[in-house]
Amino acid sequence: MHPYEEHIHHLLLDNRFIDWVVNPQSPYAEYWLQWIAADNENAALAEEAKRFILEMRRAEQEGAEDVHEDKLDEMLANIKTGIAPGRRGGGHKKLLWLAAAIVTGAMAVSTLFFLPKTHPGQEGSASQVEAADVVRYNGNKEDELLFLPDGSKVILSKGARISYNLLMNGSKREITLSGDAFFDVAPNAQKPFYIYTQHVVVKVLGTSFKVNASGGKESVAVSTGKVSVYLKGQDLEQSAAQIVLPKQVVSLTEDRRALTTNEWSGKYPAAAALQKPVSYDFEEAPLSTVLTTLEKMYAIPVKYNEDSFNNCFITISLGDESLEEILKVITRTVDASYSMSSYGITIEGKGCR
Numbered sequence: 001m002h003p004y005e006e007h008i009h010h011l012l013l014d015n016r017f018i019d020w021v022v023n024p025q026s027p028y029a030e031y032w033l034q035w036i037a038a039d040n041e042n043a044a045l046a047e048e049a050k051r052f053i054l055e056m057r058r059a060e061q062e063g064a065e066d067v068h069e070d071k072l073d074e075m076l077a078n079i080k081t082g083i084a085p086g087r088r089g090g091g092h093k094k095l096l097w098l099a100a101a102i103v104t105g106a107m108a109v110s111t112l113f114f115l116p117k118t119h120p121g122q123e124g125s126a127s128q129v130e131a132a133d134v135v136r137y138n139g140n141k142e143d144e145l146l147f148l149p150d151g152s153k154v155i156l157s158k159g160a161r162i163s164y165n166l167l168m169n170g171s172k173r174e175i176t177l178s179g180d181a182f183f184d185v186a187p188n189a190q191k192p193f194y195i196y197t198q199h200v201v202v203k204v205l206g207t208s209f210k211v212n213a214s215g216g217k218e219s220v221a222v223s224t225g226k227v228s229v230y231l232k233g234q235d236l237e238q239s240a241a242q243i244v245l246p247k248q249v250v251s252l253t254e255d256r257r258a259l260t261t262n263e264w265s266g267k268y269p270a271a272a273a274l275q276k277p278v279s280y281d282f283e284e285a286p287l288s289t290v291l292t293t294l295e296k297m298y299a300i301p302v303k304y305n306e307d308s309f310n311n312c313f314i315t316i317s318l319g320d321e322s323l324e325e326i327l328k329v330i331t332r333t334v335d336a337s338y339s340m341s342s343y344g345i346t347i348e349g350k351g352c353r
Contacts, residue, residue: 011049021053023137023161134299137161138179143270147297148173151186151322152193155270160214166300167323167340177213182223182270184208186322196232199256203228203241210268221249223268229259279319287312287334291347298323301344308351309334 011017016028036043138144138156146154149168156162160179168174173193185193187206195202197213200220207225212218220229221244228241229250242250242259249264280293287309291302297318312334318326327338327345336349 007045008049008052011045012052017046017049018053019135019137021050022139134166135161135163136299146299147319148186149298149300149323150188150191150193151325153184155182157181166342166344169340177211179214180210180212182208182210182268199232199252200259201230201232203230208268209244210270217252219249219251220244221264221266221268222246231257231259279317281317283315284313285315287314287330287352290314290316290318290330293318294323294326302347303344304347305351308349309336309347310351312352 017032020026020028020032032046036046136146136156138158138160141158143158144156146156146162148154148164149166150173152173154162157180160177160181162178162181163176164174171191173188173191175193175195177195177197183193183195183204185204185206185208189205193204193206195204195211197211197218200218202209202211202220204225204227207222207227209220209222209225209227211220220227224246226243226245228243230241231252234241242261244250244261247264248261249266250259250261252258253260280297282290282293288306291304294300295302300323314330314333316326316329316333324340327340327347330336331338331347331349334349334352336347336351338345338347340346
């Protein structure tokens with residue numbers, strides 16, 4: 001792959017760049033505008049990568065859940081018309097998996113599952129914007145259902161965004177939220193679930209509730225279980241927190257200095273939606289099909305040898321358990337092993353005969 005194409009490849013792997021292209025309110029806009037203005041070649045690189053992303057976005061919006069390889073070739077060829085003849089190389093095939101990942105991740109709809117990368121020529125730069133491992137943004141007109149690696153589910157409202165660690169494998173499960181969302185949190189007393197908005201923190205062990213964090217107003221309304229809510233910067237979490245029970249709502253006061261709790265008589269349409277079984281069922285399906293769906297659901301890249309596992313078929317339901325529990329079932333079924341890292345999931349094994 002030519003160095004010029006390699007730089008485009010890096011841009012397409014940078015979730016900050018993807019977010020800036022598809023989201024008008026991206027917090028990374030200033031960073032990328034400065035980077036483009038600094039050098040003419042930076043501007044050319046950004047234009048080629050942006051064109052590719054928008055082509056993929058348009059294809060997806062036209063209803064193509066899976067874009068055929070011939071179509072990907074055509075898109076990449078169209079993008080390459082802007083590259084100087086001396087820079088055109090034969091390495092564009094290496095980008096096909098990335099194009100498929102963009103489509104699989106619902107580019108402009110809800111998910112940006114690209115891992116944070118240092119920018120070409122900017123490794124170690126103190127001026128870089130730090131990016132969350134995963135940014136999921138709902139650009140749809142309707143609410144969007146998201147699956148989290150710990151088994152929790154989120155219904156993200158239009159224009160809302162969450163970010164979190166790719167695997168949620170720390171001592172805490174932490175989410176940053178902008179906008180409105182309904183959470184159905186999988187219980188795990190050893191790993192409490194935290195949601196951070198601009199002004200408040202929500203702590204929960206396992207329950208369902210709605211968080212509003214848009215329009216300058218913030219509130220938490222509980223459907224089942226209970227949560228504790230406190231202002232950011234408060235040191236004594238246990239003594240300062242507001243305990244919110246079912247059918248109650250805690251709201252940030254107008255001066256943003258306190259929280260008030262009241263009875264809640266509103267509706268939870270999202271809760272009703274989640275009461276219905278939400279799963280993807282497969283019966284003797286190719287392993288590749290199951291893993292592609294897994295990538296889409298959890299916004300995590302899955303790497304494996306397609307040739308080795310070409311003859312593997314599996315019957316499984318996805319959506320009712322945590323990601324690790326699902327991976328255990330899959331790898332036991334096909335006699336393989338898996339590992340998880342900051343780069344995603346790797347599945348290894350001899351395959352099926």
